Amino acid sequence: MKLTLSNVSYRFQIGLLLCVPVFSAQSQDEEILPLPSPAPLTDTLAMNETANKAAADSNQETEKPTDKAPGENSADQTPDGEENAADADGPIPPPSTVNPSLFPDVPDGSFGPGGELGLPGATPTESVVINLINLLVQRGVLTQGDASGLISQAEQEAEMARAASAAASEDAAMAGDDDIVVTHIPDSVKAQLRVDIKRDVFEQAMDERWAAPYEMPEWAQTTTFFGDLRFRYDGTLFPEGNDTTGSFPDFNAINTGAPFDIAGYDFSPQLNVDEERHRYRLRARIGTEVYLGEKFTAGMRVGTGSNDSPVSTNQTLGSDFSKYQLWLDRAYLKWQSHDPNAPEKIDTDPYNFIEFTVGRFDNPFFAPSQMMWDSDLGFDGLALRASKQLKTGIIPFANGGIFPIYNTDFNFATNNPDKFDSTDKWIYGGQLGVDLMKGVDLAGKLAVGYYEFDNVEGELSDPFIPFSTKDQGSTDNLRPTFAQKGNTYRPLRDIIPDPLNGFGTAMQYQYYGLASPFEVLNFNGRIDWNVSDFYQVSLLGEVAKNLAFDADKIDMYAVNNRGAIDADGNIGSFEGGGDAWLVELQFGSVAMERFGNWNAAIGYRYVESDALIDGLNDSDFGLGGTNMEGLTLSTGIALSPKVYLNLRWMSANEIAGPPLKSDIIQFDINAKF
Numbered sequence: 001m002k003l004t005l006s007n008v009s010y011r012f013q014i015g016l017l018l019c020v021p022v023f024s025a026q027s028q029d030e031e032i033l034p035l036p037s038p039a040p041l042t043d044t045l046a047m048n049e050t051a052n053k054a055a056a057d058s059n060q061e062t063e064k065p066t067d068k069a070p071g072e073n074s075a076d077q078t079p080d081g082e083e084n085a086a087d088a089d090g091p092i093p094p095p096s097t098v099n100p101s102l103f104p105d106v107p108d109g110s111f112g113p114g115g116e117l118g119l120p121g122a123t124p125t126e127s128v129v130i131n132l133i134n135l136l137v138q139r140g141v142l143t144q145g146d147a148s149g150l151i152s153q154a155e156q157e158a159e160m161a162r163a164a165s166a167a168a169s170e171d172a173a174m175a176g177d178d179d180i181v182v183t184h185i186p187d188s189v190k191a192q193l194r195v196d197i198k199r200d201v202f203e204q205a206m207d208e209r210w211a212a213p214y215e216m217p218e219w220a221q222t223t224t225f226f227g228d229l230r231f232r233y234d235g236t237l238f239p240e241g242n243d244t245t246g247s248f249p250d251f252n253a254i255n256t257g258a259p260f261d262i263a264g265y266d267f268s269p270q271l272n273v274d275e276e277r278h279r280y281r282l283r284a285r286i287g288t289e290v291y292l293g294e295k296f297t298a299g300m301r302v303g304t305g306s307n308d309s310p311v312s313t314n315q316t317l318g319s320d321f322s323k324y325q326l327w328l329d330r331a332y333l334k335w336q337s338h339d340p341n342a343p344e345k346i347d348t349d350p351y352n353f354i355e356f357t358v359g360r361f362d363n364p365f366f367a368p369s370q371m372m373w374d375s376d377l378g379f380d381g382l383a384l385r386a387s388k389q390l391k392t393g394i395i396p397f398a399n400g401g402i403f404p405i406y407n408t409d410f411n412f413a414t415n416n417p418d419k420f421d422s423t424d425k426w427i428y429g430g431q432l433g434v435d436l437m438k439g440v441d442l443a444g445k446l447a448v449g450y451y452e453f454d455n456v457e458g459e460l461s462d463p464f465i466p467f468s469t470k471d472q473g474s475t476d477n478l479r480p481t482f483a484q485k486g487n488t489y490r491p492l493r494d495i496i497p498d499p500l501n502g503f504g505t506a507m508q509y510q511y512y513g514l515a516s517p518f519e520v521l522n523f524n525g526r527i528d529w530n531v532s533d534f535y536q537v538s539l540l541g542e543v544a545k546n547l548a549f550d551a552d553k554i555d556m557y558a559v560n561n562r563g564a565i566d567a568d569g570n571i572g573s574f575e576g577g578g579d580a581w582l583v584e585l586q587f588g589s590v591a592m593e594r595f596g597n598w599n600a601a602i603g604y605r606y607v608e609s610d611a612l613i614d615g616l617n618d619s620d621f622g623l624g625g626t627n628m629e630g631l632t633l634s635t636g637i638a639l640s641p642k643v644y645l646n647l648r649w650m651s652a653n654e655i656a657g658p659p660l661k662s663d664i665i666q667f668d669i670n671a672k673f
Contacts, residue, residue, distance in 0.1 A: 227284070244273060248273055251480075301331075353387055383403075423455055473494075486607075614627075
C-alpha cells in the first residue's frame with residue numbers, strides 16, 4: 001500500500017520520515033542511537049546539512065577520492081565556508097552513515113563508500129531529508145508526485161528559516177553596547193512574567209474595585225440614590241351654603257403681587273369656595289446621598305411643583321403638553337456620630353448619637369402628623385439632633401435648630417434712595433422627648449417643643465402716601481411671602497389722607513401682614529402596639545398652643561375671621577383662636593412591603609385660626625391652612641414591595657368667620673425606588 005497526500009497529512013509523513021531508525025556504522029553489537037523528538041522541517045533541514053558536512057569532512061580524511069560520473073554530485077562534500085545552521089543547544093543529529101549488514105534486503109550498490117544511503121537513479125544531495133524522500137520513492141512508500149511536493153515544501157521552509165536567521169543577525173549587529181537583544185525567552189521566564197503581570201493587574205483591580213464580580217466600586221458603595229413617583233386624582237367638592245359675597249380674600253395673591261387698591265372698584269383676589277374642581281397631579285422626586293468619610297454625608301434632591309410652594313411638590317397635569325419644572329428641594333451637609341449605612345461602621349447603636357445638619361433638609365423634629373408641619377416642608381438653616389439611651393427601653397432625645405424664614409432683599413426699598421432696615425424672619429426651635437419600649441410589641445414616643453417665630457407679625461409702617469404700586473412702605477417686608485389660608489391679617493401701610501389721594505378715597509395701595517405673633521408650645525406623641533408579626537395598632541396625638549396669641553389686640557386690626565355684620569352695619573367681633581389639637585387611630589400592616597399589605601386610619605383635628613402659621617402646615621386638609629376642623633378617613637393597599645395605592649377622604653368646616661365647607665377625595669398611585 002502506498003501512502004499518498006490524499007490520505008496521510010503532510011505532518012504525518014514528515015513524522016514517518018524522522019522516525020526511520022539510524023544505527024552506528026561500525027557494528028550490530030554497538031548501541032542504537034534513538035532519534036530526537038520531531039522538530040520543524042526547517043530545523044531538520046539545517047540540522048541535516050550540518051550532519052552531512054561533518055560526514056563529508058570525515059570521509060575526506062579517511063578515504064581516497066573516487067572517480068564519479070560526469071555531472072554527479074557527492075553527498076560527502078559540502079561547499080567551503082558554509083556555516084553550521086543548527087542551534088548549538090538543539091537536538092543531536094542522527095548519523096549520516098549506517099551499517100550495510102543491518103539492511104540485508106537492500107540491493108547492492110545502495111550504500112556509498114562511507115556507508116551512506118544512495119538511490120539508484122536519484123541524484124544524491126546535501127540534505128538527508130531529501131535523500132530519504134528519494135529512498136522512500138524507490139522503495140515504493142511514496143509516489144513521485146508526493147515526493148516532489150514534500151521536497152518543494154521543505155525547500156521553501158528552509159529558505160524562510162535562513163531569512164529569519166539573517167534578520168536576527170542584522171538586528172543583533174545594529175544593537176548598541178547598552179542594548180539587550182533577546183532572541184529567545186525560556187519558558188520558565190515566560191511563566192514568571194505571566195505570574196507577575198497577573199498579580200499586578202489583580203492588585204490594581206482590587207484597589208480600584210473594578211474587577212470584583214460581586215462587589216461594587218468604592219464610589220458606588222458610598223452613594224445612595226432614591227426617589228418616588230405619585231400620580232393623584234384630587235377632587236374638591238363644596239357643599240351648598242358657603243359664603244360667596246367676597247368674604248375670603250386670597251391674601252397670598254395680594255402679598256406676592258402688586259399692592260391692592262382698597263379704594264378701587266375691583267374685588268380683591270378671592271379664593272374658590274363654591275365650584276368643584278377635579279385635578280390630576282404628578283409628584284416626582286429623585287435624590288442622592290453620598291458618604292464623604294470622617295462621618296460626613298452630603299445629600300441633594302430635586303422635585304416637581306406647579307410653583308415654589310414650600311408645602312407641595314404637586315404638578316397639576318394639563319398645561320398644553322408644556323414641559324414641567326424641577327426645583328431644588330434638598331441640599332445639605334450632615335455630620336453624624338453614627339451612621340449604620342456608612343462603609344466604615346461608625347456606630348451600630350442608633351440610640352446614642354449626635355447629628356449636625358446644615359443647608360436645606362427634612363424636618364428635624366418629631367412630628368406624628370402634619371397638623372403643624374407639612375410632610376413636604378424643607379427646613380433651611382442649622383439643625384442639631386441627639387439621643388442617649390439611659391437604660392433598656394428608655395431613650396431620651398433632643399432636637400433643635402435655627403432656621404431663616406425670610407431674608408431682606410439687599411436693595412430694599414428698591415425705588416428709594418434711602419434704604420429701609422432689614423426685617424429678617426427666623427424660627428428658633430427646640431424639642432425634648434423620650435422613646436419608650438417594652439419588649440418588641442409595645443413602643444411609645446413623647447415630645448414637647450417650643451418654637452419662636454421672629455419678625456413674622458405685621459406692623460404698621462411709617463406714614464406715607466403711595467402714588468403708585470411701585471412705592472414701598474417701611475414694613476412691606478413683614479408680609480408673608482407664602483400663605484395658604486386661615487391666619488388673621490391686618491393692614492401694613494399707614495397711608496396719610498391728603499388732597500393728593502382724595503383724603504383717603506384714592507390710591508390706597510395696601511399690603512397685609514399677620515395680626516398675631518407666634519410662640520408655639522407643641523405636645524405630641526404616639527403609641528404603637530404590634531398585635532402580630534404583620535399588623536400594628538397606633539394611636540397618634542398632637543396639641544399646639546400659640547402662647548403669644550392675644551385676641552383683644554388682634555380685634556383692633558383684624559380684617560378677617562370676624563363674625564357676621566349686624567343689623568346696624570357694624571362688622572362682627574373677632575372670632576379666631578390660638579389652640580389646635582389632633583387625634584388619629586391607625587391599624588394595618590407595619591410596612592407596605594408585600595403584595596396585599598394594607599392599612600386604614602381615622603382622624604379628627606381642630607385647628608383655630610392663629611394657633612399655627614398657615615403657610616407651613618398640612619396643604620391637603622381643607623385645601624391647606626388653619627381655622628378648620630374635620631374628619632379624615634384613609635386606607636391603602638400594597639401591589640408590590642415598591643408600589644401601593646392610597647385612598648383618602650377629608651371633610652373640613654371653617655371655625656371662625658363666614659361658613660365654608662369642603663370635601664376632598666384623593667386617590668394615589670405611589671411608587672418608590
